[in-house]
Amino acid sequence: MEIQGQGLHARVLASLGPAITAGEYPPGTVLRTDELERRFEVSRTVIREAVRVLESMYLVASRRRVGVTVRPTDEWNVFDPQVIRWRLAGADRPRQLRSLTVLRSAVEPVAAGLAAGLATPDQCTELTRHALGMVATSRGQQLDTYLVHDMAFHRTVLNASGNEMFARLGDVVAEVLTGRTEHHVMFSDPDPAAVTLHVRVAEAIRERDAARAESLTREITVGAMAELDVLAP
Amino acid sequence: MEIQGQGLHARVLASLGPAITAGEYPPGTVLRTDELERRFEVSRTVIREAVRVLESMYLVASRRRVGVTVRPTDEWNVFDPQVIRWRLAGADRPRQLRSLTVLRSAVEPVAAGLAAGLATPDQCTELTRHALGMVATSRGQQLDTYLVHDMAFHRTVLNASGNEMFARLGDVVAEVLTGRTEHHVMFSDPDPAAVTLHVRVAEAIRERDAARAESLTREITVGAMAELDVLAP
């Protein structure tokens, strides 16, 4: 039994969600409510609420006289942060990591370009601070603090872009970055070239040079793509 | 009373969702379940299921002894297709349209670049077919069929990119395009330059020229951004 979850329905979700996204119940599988009731030892109410949420994520479809059927993979709402987290935590991790990295390579450069035109003085200093923080912690077993600066840097860029949808990707990017270090932590210091690029992006944004901010960020994402082949088999 | 919705909970959602996203209940507003029960004349069960879904969209948070409180706008899951639809249909439409168009300008060029390397022969012919369809219907009050080809073209590019997350944006892009013509329908024929660009993108992808596919698509999205100032005040 999982310890987590405020509310029983959350516990059921935390068990069913990962199982479905991991392919444990292949598309087409039917789950009957009363079966789930017994399996989780909770009431109908709880199961129904969990199913409703899974339904809103397009993971399952509930039909009368049939049951709760798992939907085909390509119908899942892969932008749902919860779904992303479940997939990152499960067997589908490499695939999800690839998707996200490609998405980053599309979004972040554009976000940086927009940020160059919109970043507030506060955001500019924050960017510089985190970039310098990355420089300072890029050598000698300080990956943890390095990571904090890295995540904060990217989040700030996305926020400064002025686009609510970009801003919302901050959490996801953070999870990708976290996962990255979790895997080769202590193995090697960060790529010095990448660190320098972050500093230069901060500069470009501060100087309101959109084109440069965009192309420098593109270089960063190219690096991230390259790393993938090492990390995600 | 809305006619739609299979299931009462869907009816409640279809009423509460748009209301919340339209700012009818400002962030911080508390809704009590028994109040909602009476308002919609449904049972507790139904309300709770609807609330659970809204919760999974980060539109509301349900806390004991307090009620269901509307969350701050910047916490909403703005990638949820349902939320997008609600916002496109409501007062927030201009803002949502801008966000989406910027997102398109980031994603579609990259998708086109990837598609150049991955598109199947079938997808290539489909692209050409729709591009030519756009040419054929670009003059003389045929915006409806023009739109069908336009949507199908972009969807095919996104699918051909091989990225599940890009592919999932097909629906959203379709809605943006639909909304566009809904507003100036019959007023003017599509921009001939844009039509030509689509043909050339199809060509570039067929010839596996990623760089050209990307930059041509970027031109298309620049056009879309320009249109925005006319459409979204």
Add this chain to the structure above:
DNA sequence: TCATGCAATTAAGTATGACTTTTACGTCAC
């Protein structure tokens, strides 16, 4: 005066049983 803790109250959360509605599936007539 202020802090601390305890009890009352409130609203969400859960359980349960009875009932309704939809619909897949099998049967039977044609």
Add this chain to the structure above:
DNA sequence: GTGACGTAAAAGTCATACTTAATTGCATGA
């Protein structure tokens, strides 16, 4: 074989009783 029809299975809905957690406020003590 095809179509109409009845049956049953499973989700959907409702009403009610009960549980749990947290906020509020009062009372107690430093």
